[in-house]
Amino acid sequence: MSTNSPILDSKCPTGPIETRWDNHRFAMKQVNPSNKRKFHIIVVGTGLAGGSAAATLAELGYKVTSLCIQDSPRRAHSIAAQGGINAAKNYPNDGDSIYRLFYDTVKGGDFRARESNVYRLAQVSNNIIDQATAQGVPFAREYGGHLSNRSFGGAQVSRTFYARGATGQQLLLGAYAAMNRQVHLGRIDVKARREMLDLVVIDGIARGVIARNLVTGEYERYAGDAVLLCTGGYGNAFYLSTNAKNSNVTASWRAHKRGAYFANPCYTQIHPTCIPVSGDHQSKLTLMSESLRNDGRVWVPKAAGDKRHASEIPEGERDYYLERRYPAFGNLVPRDVASRAAKERCDAGFGVGSSGQAVFLDFADAIKRDGEDAVRTKYGNLFHMYEKITDENPYERPMRIFPAVHYAMGGLWVDYNLESTIPGLFVLGEANFSDHGANRLGASALMQGLSDGYFVIPYTVCGHLAGRNLQPVSVGHEAFAEAEATARDRTNKLLSVGGSRTVDSFHRELGLTMWDNCGMARNEAGLTKAISKIADLREAFWNDVRVLGDNEDLNQSLEKAGRVADFLEFADTFAKDALHRKESCGGHFREESKTDEGEAKRDDENFSYAAAWEFHGVGQDSTLHKEDLSFEYVKLAQRSYK
Amino acid sequence: MSADNTMKLKLKIWRQKNANASGAIEDYQLDGVSPDMSFLEMLDILNEQLIGEGREPVAFDHDCREGVCGSCGSVVNGQVHGPDEETTLCQLHMRRFHDGDTIQIEPWRSRAFPVIKDLIVDRTAFDRIQQAGGYVSVGTGSAPDANAIPIPNRDAEKAFDFAECIGCGGCVAACPNGAAMLFTAAKVAQLATLPQGKLERSARALAMVEKMDSEGFGACTNHYECSAACPKGVPIEAIAVMNREYLRATFLSQEGV
Numbered sequence: 032m033s034t035n036s037p038i039l040d041s042k043c044p045t046g047p048i049e050t051r052w053d054n055h056r057f058a059m060k061q062v063n064p065s066n067k068r069k070f071h072i073i074v075v076g077t078g079l080a081g082g083s084a085a086a087t088l089a090e091l092g093y094k095v096t097s098l099c100i101q102d103s104p105r106r107a108h109s110i111a112a113q114g115g116i117n118a119a120k121n122y123p124n125d126g127d128s129i130y131r132l133f134y135d136t137v138k139g140g141d142f143r144a145r146e147s148n149v150y151r152l153a154q155v156s157n158n159i160i161d162q163a164t165a166q167g168v169p170f171a172r173e174y175g176g177h178l179s180n181r182s183f184g185g186a187q188v189s190r191t192f193y194a195r196g197a198t199g200q201q202l203l204l205g206a207y208a209a210m211n212r213q214v215h216l217g218r219i220d221v222k223a224r225r226e227m228l229d230l231v232v233i234d235g236i237a238r239g240v241i242a243r244n245l246v247t248g249e250y251e252r253y254a255g256d257a258v259l260l261c262t263g264g265y266g267n268a269f270y271l272s273t274n275a276k277n278s279n280v281t282a283s284w285r286a287h288k289r290g291a292y293f294a295n296p297c298y299t300q301i302h303p304t305c306i307p308v309s310g311d312h313q314s315k316l317t318l319m320s321e322s323l324r325n326d327g328r329v330w331v332p333k334a335a336g337d338k339r340h341a342s343e344i345p346e347g348e349r350d351y352y353l354e355r356r357y358p359a360f361g362n363l364v365p366r367d368v369a370s371r372a373a374k375e376r377c378d379a380g381f382g383v384g385s386s387g388q389a390v391f392l393d394f395a396d397a398i399k400r401d402g403e404d405a406v407r408t409k410y411g412n413l414f415h416m417y418e419k420i421t422d423e424n425p426y427e428r429p430m431r432i433f434p435a436v437h438y439a440m441g442g443l444w445v446d447y448n449l450e451s452t453i454p455g456l457f458v459l460g461e462a463n464f465s466d467h468g469a470n471r472l473g474a475s476a477l478m479q480g481l482s483d484g485y486f487v488i489p490y491t492v493c494g495h496l497a498g499r500n501l502q503p504v505s506v507g508h509e510a511f512a513e514a515e516a517t518a519r520d521r522t523n524k525l526l527s528v529g530g531s532r533t534v535d536s537f538h539r540e541l542g543l544t545m546w547d548n549c550g551m552a553r554n555e556a557g558l559t560k561a562i563s564k565i566a567d568l569r570e571a572f573w574n575d576v577r578v579l580g581d582n583e584d585l586n587q588s589l590e591k592a593g594r595v596a597d598f599l600e601f602a603d604t605f606a607k608d609a610l611h612r613k614e615s616c617g618g619h620f621r622e623e624s625k626t627d628e629g630e631a632k633r634d635d636e637n638f639s640y641a642a643a644w645e646f647h648g649v650g651q652d653s654t655l656h657k658e659d660l661s662f663e664y665v666k667l668a669q670r671s672y673k
Numbered sequence: 674m675s676a677d678n679t680m681k682l683k684l685k686i687w688r689q690k691n692a693n694a695s696g697a698i699e700d701y702q703l704d705g706v707s708p709d710m711s712f713l714e715m716l717d718i719l720n721e722q723l724i725g726e727g728r729e730p731v732a733f734d735h736d737c738r739e740g741v742c743g744s745c746g747s748v749v750n751g752q753v754h755g756p757d758e759e760t761t762l763c764q765l766h767m768r769r770f771h772d773g774d775t776i777q778i779e780p781w782r783s784r785a786f787p788v789i790k791d792l793i794v795d796r797t798a799f800d801r802i803q804q805a806g807g808y809v810s811v812g813t814g815s816a817p818d819a820n821a822i823p824i825p826n827r828d829a830e831k832a833f834d835f836a837e838c839i840g841c842g843g844c845v846a847a848c849p850n851g852a853a854m855l856f857t858a859a860k861v862a863q864l865a866t867l868p869q870g871k872l873e874r875s876a877r878a879l880a881m882v883e884k885m886d887s888e889g890f891g892a893c894t895n896h897y898e899c900s901a902a903c904p905k906g907v908p909i910e911a912i913a914v915m916n917r918e919y920l921r922a923t924f925l926s927q928e929g930v
Contacts, residue, residue, distance in 0.1 A: 083813075086813070087812075087813040090812045090813060101736060101742070101744060102734065102744070102795075102796060102797065103796065103797070103799065103800050103840065104800075105743070105800075105803075105840055106736055106737075106742040106743060106744050106840075107742075108736070108737060108742070110737065110741050110742050111737045111739050111741050111742065120819070120820075122820060158814075158816075160819045161816040161817065161818055161819045162811075162813060162814075162816045163819075164816065164819040164822075164869070165809065165811040165815075165816035165817065165819075165869055166808070166809050166811060166869070167808075167809050167832070167836075167863065167864050167867050167869045167870050169829050169830075169832040169833040169836050169863070169867070170819075170829070171829070172823075172824055172825075172826045172829040173826065174825075174826045175823065176823025176824050176825050176826065177820050177823055178819055178820055194833065194836075195833060197741065197837065200741055200837075200839075201833075201836060204836065207803070208803070208807055208808035208809070209808060209813070211800070211803045211804040211807060211808055212804075212808045212810060214804045215804045215805065215806075221800070223797065223800075246789055275736040275737045275738070275742065276735055276736055276737075276738060277736050309709045310707055310709055310710075312707060312709075312710045312714045312717070312718060313714070314711070314713065314714050314717055314738065315738045317738075317739055416740075416764075419760070419764055419766065420711075420764075420766070422708075422709075422766070422768055485813050486813070486814075489813070533721050533724045533725070535717070535721060536721075577724060579724060579727065579728075579729050579730070580729050584690070584691065584790075585691070585732055585789060585790045585793065587730065587732055588724065588730060
């Protein structure tokens with residue numbers, strides 16, 4: 032556990048909240064246009080945050096190197112986002128405003144986000160929609176030709192812009208196109224199939240990275256004046272999640288080991304509507320958009336262990352438990368509440384399907400009321416995907432759904448400038464911790480990634496470049512040699528264990544431990560047990576993992592081994608963060624902290640802070656640094672959905 | 674899934690150590706395949722088995738496993754992305770196969786897509802085609818209000834049909850000429866359909882087609898295999914739009930406009 036706790040300085044501006052971003056930008060040092068080309072910025076990751084940052088910085092004249100783990104920047108996992116992107120345009124004239132988007136996001140985050148950051152996010156949300164539209168992103172439109180909006184969880188207004196069920200894909204391809212224009216102009220150098228393996232810090236400032244060329248196995252050194260980590264979330268610590276298979280914590284974790292604090296790792300979003308696990312072979316989980324809960328009713332049988340076909344269970348023997356427990360919100364309670372309620376029923380033996388780890392999401396009433404065609408128009412693509420995966424027709428029988436790990440609210444700690452505790456290291460998008468508090472609202476992830484990349488970092492990086500007297504560095508510096516040797520040693524160690532178990536078998540075991548003890552509900556005994564199991568598993572991994580092949584070749588087992596080794600270290604910090612936070616908030620539910628009715632109970636008196644952890648060694652206790660959160664605009668209140 | 678409906682399969686898979694090595698089909702026996710597995714999960718358990726035997730696993734590109742990132746793709750029994758229509762390899766499920774089946778799995782075959790290892794090919798030529806002109810030249814910050822240019826719903830929908838391309842390369846693999854026409858045309862047609870893309874339409878069509886040709890892709894001879902194989906159903910009409918854009922641009926440039 033923690034030893035001391037200096038207060039972290041978020042560098043948030045003060046004054047009226049609507050003036051803070053403007054005043055901050057004005058106060059910041061600028062880089063003269065003709066000097067920009069002298070600065071070299073390394074952007075790691077090409078999702079919405081990394082792609083938009085790389086393109087925009089190159090447009091401004093900076094020299095940009097972009098590292099990409101896939102074979103093309105177009106494939107980062109932002110591409111899989113289905114539902115949409117929020118903005119405070121108020122096109123539907125239904126009373127939306129920047130302030131309302133700000134308010135909903137702070138409240139939805141269960142009062143664990145920074146007000147100044149969230150207000151800025153709401154302010155630039157409108158610019159994102161303008162920019163994407165100008166790029167040719169084909170957002171949905173009304174017949175009159177204007178942009179269409181729909182409503183989404185946690186909001187009482189329609190502020191979500193969407194492109195069929197592929198909003199993330201279309202926005203990512205927009206950022207990718209903007210990057211391509213700069214590649215063509217010679218301002219971005221894209222290095223695809225590269226994995227960042229270490230951060231290079233010289234005189235206390237981030238000055239470069241070590242990356243492995245995933246085709247040749249070569250270790251490459253990249254020197255620059257600033258490093259931007261846009262490397263996504265850590266949901267794959269659970270093995271099964273909605274994340275892409277290559278999503279990992281390695282870049283963030285290695286930066287953490289070099290001195291960047293890791294904030295609120297225990298805040299993980301478990302999304303309620305995913306296709307359940309169907310067997311031991313399962314490699315990932317697939318999300319079904321939460322929009323389905325607008326028309327679907329969630330239920331389980333009233334009798335435990337009832338394995339009858341859904342159609343054979345009469346109405347009177349069904350338990351519509353969300354409607355029963357939350358009459359005011361019913362099936363539309365927020366994600367964290369819906370997920371916990373499903374788990375409670377399944378743990379008590381009421382789950383359905385062969386595994387018992389699923390609940391029904393039933394559209395029979397909607398089909399009876401509106402007709403099958405109307406339901407098909409709204410959800411056809413999702414029903415199609417469901418049938419592809421499960422071989423069951425959801426028009427005829429209820430879907431089976433279960434919660435799955437989806438999004439990481441926690442991440443590397445950053446200040447208002449998106450700068451980590453290592454000067455010159457900036458962290459954008461899901462990889463940072465700053466804007467969603469303890470729970471992210473739907474359609475806000477795309478907004479934050481693009482806000483950070485298009486409209487925040489281009490300004491705030493100037494403070495670093497112009498404000499610090501950066502001396503030129505070369506890749507010949509001893510710090511590069513040391514970092515490269517560290518990365519090489521780790522690879523060689525993985526290849527030399529020569530044990531009997533595959534990397535995946537360790538990853539699955541870690542995932543089960545995380546899911547059972549650090550998942551939807553957590554308690555002191557379970558977390559304590561997890562910490563010791565994680566340590567045992569880490570030791571077993573380094574004694575018994577089998578990684579075939581060699582370094583000088585494309586070697587996917589080796590890639591996975593490095594990532595799982597880092598997850599095994601990271602998981603310890605995750606569990607210890609969850610153990611120290613004795614309150615329940617957002618996606619973090621501590622069974623010891625609940626109301627008489629069994630609902631999550633926040634403890635603002637003792638836990639109204641962001642927890643940023645400083646690394647001291649693998650498995651060793653980290654130092655806790657607190658950033659106190661103050662709420663000047665949104666009044667603290669316990670959430671209730673009864 | 675009960676043990677009795679699992680399948681035993683014979684797999685014939687292209688193995689190639691690297692770009693310079695010569696490759697060959699190798700045979701594998703795989704038991705216990707559940708019909709609920711995706712095709713890639715079937716390859717996962719094959720790889721677990723191979724590692725257990727001390728043999729190197731089969732390398733294949735994959736990432737989102739939701740059919741949208743475009744990473745995965747192989748030729749399965751001669752068909753691009755396997756037997757299901759409008760389905761990426763990761764969304765193909767083993768219930769499509771039967772106990773005792775032999776399944777042949779090969780990488781995309783095209784001069785412009787050299788094999789890197791096993792089932793992984795180098796598709797960076799696709800990025801270079803996009804870099805030649807697959808964008809609207811609008812810098813961050815200079816966009817007008819999003820509703821300033823109304824776009825008819827049908828145009829937006831049409832543009833979306835083209836924009837759905839995931840860049841998997843299946844169209845090239847399916848084409849007897851190894852042409853990248855559908856891929857290139859999807860972007861040209863998307864931007865030609867929208868007012869935002871009109872200003873640069875001539876330069877875009879000329880530059881992207883020229884780059885496509887120089888990357889070693891073949892020519893289109895109207896087989897339509899590309900569209901039939903496309904996991905996203907990008908319509909063949911895209912190619913007609915691109916041909917029209919290209920012709921228009923050629924005439925305009927001859928007139929010095």
